[in-house]
Amino acid sequence: MIEGFDIGKFCDAVLEAARLAGAEYADVRIVHRESESVDLRIGKVESLCQSSTIGFGVRVIAAGAWGFAASPKLTVEEGKSIAQEAVRIARASASAKRRNVRLAPVEPAEGSFSNDWEIDPFEVPLEEKIDLLRDADRLMRQAEKVKVTDCNMDFWKTYQVLASTDGSYIEQTKIESGAGIAATAIDGNEVQKRSYPALGGDFAAAGYEFVESLKVIEHAEEIARQAVQLLDAPPCPSGEFTLVLEGSMLALQVHESCGHPIELDRVLGMESSFAGTSFLTTDKLGSFRYGSEIVNITADATIPGALGSFFYDDEGVPAQCVEIVKNGVFSGYLSSRETAAELGISSGGAMRADGWDRIPLIRMTNINLLPGDWNLDELIADTIDGIYAATVKCWSIDDKRLNFQFGTEVAWEIKDGALGRMFRNLTYNDMTPRFWNSCDAICGEDEWHVWGVPNCGKGEPMQIAHVGHGVAPARFRGVRMEAAK
Amino acid sequence: MNSHWMGEDRIRAMLETALAVSPADQTEVGFSVGSWALTRFANSYIHQNMAGYKVNARVRVVFGKKVATTYASVGSDDDLKSLVHRAVEMAKHQDDNPDFVSLPEPSDIQSAPQLPKSYSDATAACSAQQRAHLVRAVISESDRLSTSAAGSLATWAFEHAVANSLGIRSYYRTTAARLITVATGPDGGFGYASATSIDIEGIDASAVGREASETALASSNPIEIEPDEYECVLSPYATAAIIEHFVHMGFWARAFQEGRSFICGRMGEGIVAQNISIWDDALDPQTLVTPYDAEGVSKQRVNMVDNGVAKGLLYDSYAAHREGRKSTGHSGSINPIMNPGDATLNDMIASTERGLLVTRFHYTNVAHLMSASITGMTRDGTFLIEDGKITRPVKNMRFTQSLIEALSNVEMIGRELKLVDSTLAPAIKVRKWRFVSSTEF
Known part of the structure; x- marks a missing residue:
């Protein structure tokens, strides 16, 4: 990290100063x-960016209240000064406290951990990355009405040390990679876009081999063709229909209507002035019918290679798999040490910060709809009259995460068990529990994939988290739809 | 004074040193340094409280038509030089961008000699104790009115500088303070208020707390009404949200050039009602004054909509050079402003036979780009207006609405502008606003 810099000594000095x-x-x-x-x-290569950021943040409880301060200057002197500043801030917090902060206990942990990767993306020549994207771009632009193309690759390498007065000292290294392509067809006043493998791409805690596995070149012509087809496709019909959702769209559905409302800080009102609260109040835990009996959801930070996986959270709590919905019944939260103490439970280990100058917040890990026993072909064949919709286009949900409206890039009619006409501009609108209770079929493990979402926003100042959603296509009945116009 | 100010001379010297070591045809170095702090409160106590110091450096190098950019959180001469070397190394692997012409040159339209003040020493010096004092003022109002307060008080104090090898030299300081509050009433009511200012001494925390709490009490026990088209009075918070979307969906030159703007083919035409004008002016003393953009170009006022007619676009140097024109100073942030009218909020309510008063929108997002249609929810205080009076609070509803249509149907405009984030907006009364579904609260 910094040659000659003794991290252990620095951490000891900071904690002692605090x-x-x-x-x-x-x-x-x-x-x-x-x-x-x-x-x-x-x-054209629009942007080629490299970024590097290093610094440290100190979080304290003093006088029974929280304080946090951060700095990019990694010196022992600065570390002590920032620790003292954090304590001053905590004392200011204490002037408007109702009671002392309590933390659920955690066993001190020590160790060094890293995810697995085959090819370090930072060692892959830029020319190779550009060539791959350029080939995909060229194929997309062969379609006459494709006027705008976007191709992206993103890589992160994060090294982090956490030390606490509880006695933890944890080193973690993580490499994350991902890519995506998109074709936008324009004809007069009509603009239609198709993305692969998902809006903005797909991401994993893996190396460059993950980008290669996406096979963006092989899918470039197909999405360009679909973007052009959409220009002349009829708008989706209005009314209530059976809806089959493709994986990346379902990942967003899980993210917005399950992932956010199970954040226990939201539930306890801590985010109420910004993103909002949650309909999944604590009185519902263990009894509320969130979905149909086939709906099983977990928050699992231990899936190898998934974007929302880690070894320890930013409070030193080990990564774990928490049951969120069991046979349709709401059964667990994403939690921190502080929020867990409120419920008298142990922390679920979901505290993560976006870099050194942000406090940890409760963030999604990998929120997964567990696989069922269908496959997509069977599911389509079993649907007499419905719509198959794919790829996120637009999303909005109320501040308790009940009323949502999502739009998809593309949809197809399902008629008598077969895919038919393409529709454009589909939006569907529902209430979260009604929607999940209408789920009557979920595809199996063969079609189950953990989608990596590198842009989950939360908190003030806004923090961006990398999270994952394991899903397979699923079917929902009686969903209200209309075409955006 | 902010202990993290480095000072203009020191920063300029660093940038010159970095430019001097670059072998590129053109080089640009951007630098910002400063401090930020944020006190968050919920359930009427402070639950998060933080402060930090941040340095951001950016180097863009150009070899012919090859461009590469590097970023880092570094703050010394050597760090900056190393960032330049990294950018140069990256550019070697870069592809030509035929559309790239040049980094911006020093503008022949200079900023006004007397720029409005973009920073306040009081904001820069604001301590955690002072922030807590203001938060206690919010909570005190909330306690007095028996609501629960949540919100945040944020301050920023930064120096920004850009230098490029063509002669651009910019330096300025900015500060900002923003207090937001959501109050929750005992019977399911919610209320919102916020205040934003360069100067923290311009923020009346008690007034913010009182406004949010009074709205929360007024919105207790909301009733459900049928989603439909309603006449709507939008508070400045709600208007600001739609103006910001309207600008982003229509007025970026780059999107216009690519055919992805609802203005395409309509420049110079009337697109909304004649009583609507929208412009961008980062030098208006009522907004968060920003003298230069991220490329160091002086911010120009751009009249985007003039009496209903689409008139102008927002250009950075890249988009500007594609048309052989100069940047308007819009690489980065915007400061949209909508014209005030002559009505008061009470006038608008009094003139409404049956409609809704909307305090605020939540989670707005583009539903259909080319019709400038957005979807979103109402939040934190929605009220039924009947026979010119507010009669009942109502449960929140989802809308999907074309903003072209909405801004073509504005019947009344408030006489006062409010700064909401970086947008200055009035209250407006819209003849019809389309609600499509409702929620449980």
Whole structure:
């Protein structure tokens, strides 16, 4: 990280300074993150960016309240000063507290951890990355009405150390990679876009081999053709229909209508002034029928290679798999040490910060709709009259996560068990529990995939988290739809 | 004073050193440094409280038509030089971009000699204790009115500088303070208020707390009404949200050039009602004043909609050079402003036979780009107006609405502008607004 810099000594000095200043608890996180992004637009390398950020943040409890301060200057002197600043801030917080902060206990942990990758993306020559995207771009632009193309690759390498006065000292290294392509067809006043493999791409805690596995070149012509077809496709019909959702669209559905409302800080009102609260209040835990009996949802931070996986969260709590919905019944939350203490449970280990200068918040890990026993062909064949919709286009949901409206890039009619006409501009609108209770079929493990979402926003200042959603296509009955216009 | 100010001379010297080591045909170095702080409260106590110091450096190098950019959180001469070397190395692997012409040159339209002040020493010096004091003022109002308060008080104090090898030299300081509050009433009511200012001394925390709490109490026990088209009075918070969407969907030159703007083919035509004008002016003293953009170009006022007619677009240097024109200083942030009218909020309510008063929108998103249609929810205080009076709070509803259509149907405009984030907007009364579904609260 920094040659000759003794991280252990630095952490000890920071924690000791916090203690001496009056902290009852303190942790320090040092984060070094490198990133690289390559963006091609309409055949040209639009942006080629490398970024590097390093610094540390100190979080304390003093006088029974929280304080946090951060700095990019990695020196022992600065570390002590920032620890003292965090304690001063905590004392200011204490001037408007109702009670002392309590934390659920956690066993101190020590160790060094890293995810697996085959090819370090930062070692792959830029020419190779650009060539791959350029080939996909060229194929998309062969379609006459495709006027705009976007191709992107993004890579992150994060090294982090967490040390706390509880006795934890945890080193974690993570490499993340992903890519995506999109074709936008324009004809007069009509604009239609198709993306592969998902809007903005797909991402994983893996190396460059993941980008290669996406096979964007092989899918370029198909999505360009579909974008052009959409220009002349009829708008989706209005009314209530059976809806079959493709994986990346279902991933967003899980993200918005399950992932966010199970964040226990939201439930307890801590995000109420910004993103909102949640309809999944604590009185519903263990009894509320969230979905139909086939709906089983987990928050699993232990899936190898998934974007929302890690070894320890930013409070030193080990990664785990938490049952969220069991046979349709709401059964668990994403939690932190503080929010878990409120419920008298142990932390589910979901606290993560977006870099060194942000406090950890409860963030999604991998929120997964567990596989069922159908396959997509059977599911379509079993549907007499419905719509198959794919790829996120538009999303909006109320501040308790009940009323949502999502739009998809493309949809197809399902008639008598077969896919038929293509529709454009589909939007569907429902209430979260009604929607999940209408789920009557979920595809199986063969079609189950953990989609990586690298842009989940939450908190103030806004923090961006990398999360995952394991899903397979699923069917929902009686969903209200109309065409956006 | 902010202990993290580095000072103009020091920053300029760093940028010159970095430019001097670059072998590129053209080089641009952007640098910002400063401090931020944020106190968040919920359930009427402070639950998150943080402060940080941040340095951001950006280097863009150009070899012919090859362009590469590097970023880092670095703050020394050596760090910046190393960033330049990294950018140069990246550019070697870059492809030609035939549309790239040049980095911006020093503008022949200079900023006004007397720029409005873009920073406040009081904001820069604001301590955690002072933030807590203001938050206690919000909570005190909330306690007095028996609501629960949540929100945040954020401050920023940054220096920004850009230098390029063609002679661009910009430096300025900015500060901002923003207080937002959502109050929850005992009977299911919610209320919102916010205040944004360069100067933290311009923020009346008690007034923000009182406005949010009074709205929360007024919106207790909301009734459900049928989603339909309603006349709507939008508060400045709601108007600001739609103006921001309207600008982003229509007025970026780059999107216009690519055919992805609803203005395409309609420039110079009337697109909304004649009583609507929308412009961008980062030098208006009522907004968060920003003298230069991210390329160091002086911010120009752009009249986007003038009495209903689409008139102008927002250009950075890349989009501008594609048309052989100059950048308007819109690489990065915007400061949209909608014209005020002559009505008061009470006038608008009094003139409404049956309609809704909307405090705020939530989670708005584009539903259909070319019709400038967005979807979203109402939030934190929605009220039924009957026979010119507010009669009942109503449960929140989802809307899907073309903004072209909405802004073509604006009957009344408020006489006061409110700064909401970086948008200055009035209250407006819209003849019809399309609600499509409702929620449970």
